[in-house]
Amino acid sequence: MWSERRLTDALRAPAGPSSDYDLNPDVAPPAAPLRAAGVLAAFHEGDGRLVLTKRASGLRHHPGQIALPGGKVDPGDADTIAAALREAREEVGLDPAQVRILGTLPPHRTVTGFAVTPVVAVIRGPFTPVAEAGEVQEVFTLPFDHIADPARYRIERRRWRGSWRSYHAAPFGPYYLWGATARILLGLARRLAP
Template sequence: MSLSCPTADQLRRRFAESPAIETPVEEGVPEELRPAAVLVPLVMRDTPTVLLTRRTDHLHHHPGQVSFPGGRMEEHDASPIETALRETEEEIGLQRQHVELLGHLPVYRTGTGFEVTPVVGLVAPPFDLKVDDFEVAEVFEVPLAFLLDSANHQRHRVVVRGALREYYAMPYGNYYIWGATAGMLVSLQRFLCA
């Protein structure tokens, strides 16, 4: 498969094969984790993109950060897929009928106490978005080829509460994609290369 520009059919085949991959792991992950799910929306334009959001600056968790649409599992959610689709509808107004589910990547455990299931889906334009201005400051797209190119995957270190932690980052234009979002994109790249 050409990682620079995979087609919808290549992506469907790869998820049907479900190769095993090693997932990036954040250090300092707590023992008790809250289940969450995000949608990794692959927008099938002439050049495929990944749809991302920038969270508003006033939010308690991860203010101003680049993220996938998604969030914490609710009791009434039957599965991580339901959580990802519900949260996507609530945050950016992308209706589930516009998402062709492919599968999911391995669970990603964060140092902030979440066990996140990245649900991957194809999104065919055109589609309308209705952004929840309380949670989402901006919706934007990044070329999938850029995110899959390991030359764009940076490793950084930072000391948090006296412990050294490492994380991935993928700066793109004015956007700084890092932490769990970048880690899940690394998982996607490893999955497609496996």
């Protein structure tokens, strides 16, 4: 059941960082330095629905995938929280004045070389999303009960760069939530579990 208090309490629970490599211990991550990024896990105060995007199919990174609004830290961003808020404004039209930051989750390492900090927040008041043309194909929400239930997440595998790779997935209707976004949200779900 949705409550802002559950999120706040979950953020106090200890947890370590996660990685796209968690389920694939035989694959060594590259030694290159990671680029900082921030994503916004924004739940609406009324019903706890989480705002997600379907990325445009022509993008270089993660085309057509389900994602939390966010992106890399730009030189003008104070930190990963500022990057997540800026990107959410650009990608879905979310005014930072409507956002109450509750905290952050540990960083998640992606196969594309990012250290992604998930920023957990609540959206105050009415919000009508506006998808950024060329980058976001669709903005939609998923129910809190789906996101917050660890049993909704499963392990699947597919061929990637010549070998089999395992990953987390939590499909919902037409939306195939998987990969880094699913792993980040599973980390939150585990902390929300009683």
